Amino acid sequence: MPKITYINFEGEATELDxxxxxxxxxxxIQNDIEGIxxxxxxxxxxxxxxxYVDEAFLDKLPEMEEEEDExxxxxxxxxxxxxxxxxQIRMTEELDGLIVRLPETQV
Ligand code: FES
Structure with missing residues:
Protein backbone atom coordinates (compact mmCIF):
# COMPACT_ATOMS: atom_id res chain seq x y z
CA MET A 1 0.00 0.00 0.00
CA PRO A 2 1.44 3.42 -0.85
CA LYS A 3 2.73 5.54 1.99
CA ILE A 4 1.97 9.16 2.74
CA THR A 5 3.46 11.49 5.32
CA TYR A 6 1.48 14.39 6.73
CA ILE A 7 3.57 17.07 8.46
CA ASN A 8 1.63 19.47 10.61
CA PHE A 9 2.48 23.13 11.08
CA GLU A 10 4.50 22.33 14.21
CA GLY A 11 6.63 19.96 12.15
CA GLU A 12 5.29 16.70 13.55
CA ALA A 13 5.22 14.00 10.90
CA THR A 14 2.76 11.12 10.68
CA GLU A 15 3.39 8.39 8.13
CA LEU A 16 0.66 6.00 7.17
CA ASP A 17 -0.40 3.58 4.49
CA ILE A 29 -9.88 11.96 8.98
CA GLN A 30 -9.59 8.22 9.53
CA ASN A 31 -6.26 8.63 11.27
CA ASP A 32 -6.96 11.76 13.33
CA ILE A 33 -4.38 13.90 11.55
CA GLU A 34 -4.45 17.38 13.03
CA GLY A 35 -4.39 20.24 10.58
CA ILE A 36 -7.02 19.05 8.09
CA TYR A 52 1.31 22.05 0.54
CA VAL A 53 2.47 19.16 -1.62
CA ASP A 54 6.16 18.26 -1.67
CA GLU A 55 7.62 19.63 -4.90
CA ALA A 56 8.90 16.22 -5.99
CA PHE A 57 5.32 14.98 -6.37
CA LEU A 58 3.68 17.94 -8.06
CA ASP A 59 3.88 16.55 -11.57
CA LYS A 60 2.39 13.24 -10.42
CA LEU A 61 -0.84 14.85 -9.29
CA PRO A 62 -4.02 15.10 -11.32
CA GLU A 63 -4.59 18.41 -13.08
CA MET A 64 -6.28 21.01 -10.95
CA GLU A 65 -9.94 21.52 -11.85
CA GLU A 66 -11.47 24.98 -11.95
CA GLU A 67 -13.47 24.44 -8.72
CA GLU A 68 -10.34 23.54 -6.78
CA ASP A 69 -8.52 26.55 -8.18
CA GLU A 70 -11.35 28.84 -7.10
CA GLN A 88 -9.01 16.36 -4.69
CA ILE A 89 -5.97 14.09 -4.53
CA ARG A 90 -6.49 10.35 -4.52
CA MET A 91 -3.73 7.94 -3.74
CA THR A 92 -2.07 6.11 -6.60
CA GLU A 93 0.88 3.74 -6.73
CA GLU A 94 2.87 6.57 -8.29
CA LEU A 95 2.28 8.76 -5.24
CA ASP A 96 3.97 6.27 -2.91
CA GLY A 97 6.09 8.28 -0.47
CA LEU A 98 4.02 11.43 -0.89
CA ILE A 99 4.72 14.19 1.64
CA VAL A 100 2.24 16.96 2.38
CA ARG A 101 2.71 19.86 4.78
CA LEU A 102 -0.28 21.38 6.46
CA PRO A 103 -0.80 25.12 6.80
CA GLU A 104 -0.91 27.13 10.00
CA THR A 105 -4.69 27.35 9.92
CA GLN A 106 -7.57 26.02 7.83
CA VAL A 107 -10.28 28.37 9.09
S1 FES B 1 -12.79 18.92 2.24
FE1 FES B 1 -11.68 19.61 0.54
S2 FES B 1 -12.72 21.41 -0.03
FE2 FES B 1 -13.82 20.72 1.68
Whole structure:
Protein backbone atom coordinates (compact mmCIF):
# COMPACT_ATOMS: atom_id res chain seq x y z
CA MET A 1 0.00 0.00 0.00
CA PRO A 2 1.44 3.42 -0.85
CA LYS A 3 2.73 5.54 1.99
CA ILE A 4 1.97 9.16 2.74
CA THR A 5 3.46 11.49 5.32
CA TYR A 6 1.48 14.39 6.73
CA ILE A 7 3.57 17.07 8.46
CA ASN A 8 1.63 19.47 10.61
CA PHE A 9 2.48 23.13 11.08
CA GLU A 10 4.50 22.33 14.21
CA GLY A 11 6.63 19.96 12.15
CA GLU A 12 5.29 16.70 13.55
CA ALA A 13 5.22 14.00 10.90
CA THR A 14 2.76 11.12 10.68
CA GLU A 15 3.39 8.39 8.13
CA LEU A 16 0.66 6.00 7.17
CA ASP A 17 -0.40 3.58 4.49
CA UNK A 18 -3.18 4.98 2.37
CA UNK A 19 -5.11 2.57 0.14
CA UNK A 20 -5.12 3.36 -3.57
CA UNK A 21 -8.15 5.45 -4.43
CA UNK A 22 -8.50 7.01 -0.99
CA UNK A 23 -8.20 10.78 -0.83
CA UNK A 24 -5.76 12.64 1.38
CA UNK A 25 -8.76 13.90 3.34
CA UNK A 26 -10.03 10.38 3.96
CA UNK A 27 -6.59 9.35 5.19
CA UNK A 28 -6.40 12.35 7.51
CA ILE A 29 -9.88 11.96 8.98
CA GLN A 30 -9.59 8.22 9.53
CA ASN A 31 -6.26 8.63 11.27
CA ASP A 32 -6.96 11.76 13.33
CA ILE A 33 -4.38 13.90 11.55
CA GLU A 34 -4.45 17.38 13.03
CA GLY A 35 -4.39 20.24 10.58
CA ILE A 36 -7.02 19.05 8.09
CA UNK A 37 -10.57 20.11 8.92
CA UNK A 38 -12.48 19.07 5.79
CA UNK A 39 -15.66 20.91 6.74
CA UNK A 40 -17.48 20.00 3.54
CA UNK A 41 -16.60 16.33 3.81
CA UNK A 42 -14.51 16.24 0.67
CA UNK A 43 -16.80 17.96 -1.82
CA UNK A 44 -14.41 20.73 -2.91
CA UNK A 45 -16.58 23.36 -1.23
CA UNK A 46 -14.65 24.59 1.82
CA UNK A 47 -10.86 24.75 1.27
CA UNK A 48 -10.24 23.52 4.83
CA UNK A 49 -8.23 20.61 3.48
CA UNK A 50 -5.51 22.86 2.09
CA UNK A 51 -2.12 21.11 1.79
CA TYR A 52 1.31 22.05 0.54
CA VAL A 53 2.47 19.16 -1.62
CA ASP A 54 6.16 18.26 -1.67
CA GLU A 55 7.62 19.63 -4.90
CA ALA A 56 8.90 16.22 -5.99
CA PHE A 57 5.32 14.98 -6.37
CA LEU A 58 3.68 17.94 -8.06
CA ASP A 59 3.88 16.55 -11.57
CA LYS A 60 2.39 13.24 -10.42
CA LEU A 61 -0.84 14.85 -9.29
CA PRO A 62 -4.02 15.10 -11.32
CA GLU A 63 -4.59 18.41 -13.08
CA MET A 64 -6.28 21.01 -10.95
CA GLU A 65 -9.94 21.52 -11.85
CA GLU A 66 -11.47 24.98 -11.95
CA GLU A 67 -13.47 24.44 -8.72
CA GLU A 68 -10.34 23.54 -6.78
CA ASP A 69 -8.52 26.55 -8.18
CA GLU A 70 -11.35 28.84 -7.10
CA UNK A 71 -11.61 27.31 -3.63
CA UNK A 72 -7.89 27.72 -3.05
CA UNK A 73 -8.28 31.46 -3.61
CA UNK A 74 -10.37 31.52 -0.41
CA UNK A 75 -8.07 29.32 1.67
CA UNK A 76 -7.38 30.65 5.17
CA UNK A 77 -3.61 30.26 4.87
CA UNK A 78 -1.37 31.63 2.14
CA UNK A 79 -1.77 29.96 -1.23
CA UNK A 80 1.54 28.82 -2.68
CA UNK A 81 2.59 27.26 -5.98
CA UNK A 82 2.35 23.80 -4.39
CA UNK A 83 -1.05 24.37 -2.76
CA UNK A 84 -3.70 21.73 -3.40
CA UNK A 85 -6.89 20.55 -1.75
CA UNK A 86 -6.46 17.21 -0.03
CA UNK A 87 -9.91 16.03 -1.03
CA GLN A 88 -9.01 16.36 -4.69
CA ILE A 89 -5.97 14.09 -4.53
CA ARG A 90 -6.49 10.35 -4.52
CA MET A 91 -3.73 7.94 -3.74
CA THR A 92 -2.07 6.11 -6.60
CA GLU A 93 0.88 3.74 -6.73
CA GLU A 94 2.87 6.57 -8.29
CA LEU A 95 2.28 8.76 -5.24
CA ASP A 96 3.97 6.27 -2.91
CA GLY A 97 6.09 8.28 -0.47
CA LEU A 98 4.02 11.43 -0.89
CA ILE A 99 4.72 14.19 1.64
CA VAL A 100 2.24 16.96 2.38
CA ARG A 101 2.71 19.86 4.78
CA LEU A 102 -0.28 21.38 6.46
CA PRO A 103 -0.80 25.12 6.80
CA GLU A 104 -0.91 27.13 10.00
CA THR A 105 -4.69 27.35 9.92
CA GLN A 106 -7.57 26.02 7.83
CA VAL A 107 -10.28 28.37 9.09
S1 FES B 1 -12.79 18.92 2.24
FE1 FES B 1 -13.82 20.72 1.68
S2 FES B 1 -12.72 21.41 -0.03
FE2 FES B 1 -11.68 19.61 0.54
Missing amino acids: LPIGHSLVEGA VAECGGSCMCATCHC MLEDAASERKSNSRLGC
